[in-house]
Amino acid sequence: MPTRLYSHSASPRIESDSEFLTAFRDFEFDRDYPVDVCEQSACHWTPIDVCQMAAGWLIEKPGMRVLDIGCGPGKFCAIGATTTLGHFTGVEQRGRLVKAAREMLARHRIARVEIVHGNITAVSFDAFDAFYLFNPFEENILPMLQIDHEVEMEPQLYDDYTLHVQTQLERKPLGTRVVTYYGSCAEVPECYACVKTAYDGTLKLWVKTRVEVEEEEPGPCRFPHLI
Numbered sequence: 042m043p044t045r046l047y048s049h050s051a052s053p054r055i056e057s058d059s060e061f062l063t064a065f066r067d068f069e070f071d072r073d074y075p076v077d078v079c080e081q082s083a084c085h086w087t088p089i090d091v092c093q094m095a096a097g098w099l100i101e102k103p104g105m106r107v108l109d110i111g112c113g114p115g116k117f118c119a120i121g122a123t124t125t126l127g128h129f130t131g132v133e134q135r136g137r138l139v140k141a142a143r144e145m146l147a148r149h150r151i152a153r154v155e156i157v158h159g160n161i162t163a164v165s166f167d168a169f170d171a172f173y174l175f176n177p178f179e180e181n182i183l184p185m186l187q188i189d190h191e192v193e194m195e196p197q198l199y200d201d202y203t204l205h206v207q208t209q210l211e212r213k214p215l216g217t218r219v220v221t222y223y224g225s226c227a228e229v230p231e232c233y234a235c236v237k238t239a240y241d242g243t244l245k246l247w248v249k250t251r252v253e254v255e256e257e258e259p260g261p262c263r264f265p266h267l268i
């Protein structure tokens with residue numbers, strides 16, 4: 042546990058588990074997870090400073106509700122909830138990671154986070170104001186990104202998941218914010234504009250700036266005498 046190894050003498054006064062958590066460096070944070078989850082962090086879980094910046098971009102006012110699309114062991118949700126006044130929900134398809142997330146959140150008594158075990162295709166985005174994605178679906182098309190063998194991988198699933206997220210994001214109101222970390226960002230519909238980047242362009246803030254226009258059926262000709 043990082044708690045035992047943390048040097049209190051070298052750190053500022055920390056009042057609660059939540060504050061204590063954000064004082065961790067990634068290595069200290071990650072080794073609180075089971076070994077298999079810890080070992081995957083460098084490649085698959087968002088670093089603490091990136092989580093903090095992303096959450097700050099997403100939470101415009103207290104109480105905003107963020108969905109982490111593919112939350113892994115809950116690192117973004119935990120850091121987001123301890124550094125902002127937002128509410129964070131993570132949806133995760135792998136049971137092993139859901140368990141690691143829930144145990145970590147309970148150990149540190151982190152409030153305003155919920156972890157849902159399931160597939161993103163079963164989640165409606167109606168209950169959320171803002172969204173975070175760290176390249177969740179590309180493991181279906183790039184075997185080197187595959188996290189484990191717990192769930193089925195298929196190129197078709199990449200298309201299905203991407204389309205679901207696109208469709209849900211298209212329905213959100215103007216001004217909706219999405220942050221992406223790495224990835225092709227194919228999940229973000231064209232009605233969103235990238236307004237800010239950080240970490241060499243790997244972290245992007247997108248805002249819905251225009252309404253998606255449905256393609257119209259050609260109507261009756263208004264000038265039939267010209268045909």
Ligand SMILES: C[S@@+](CC[C@H](N)C(=O)[O-])C[C@H]1O[C@@H](n2cnc3c(N)ncnc32)[C@H](O)[C@@H]1O
Nearest residue numbers: 085086087111112113117133134160161175177
């Ligand atoms: C690169 S990890 C990012 C984890 C976390 N968001 C973070 O930033 O630390 C992507 C996660 O998305 C999950 N995932 C991928 N496809 C999913 C789907 N269709 N439904 C739910 N979770 C999914 C994976 O299991 C993995 O844990």
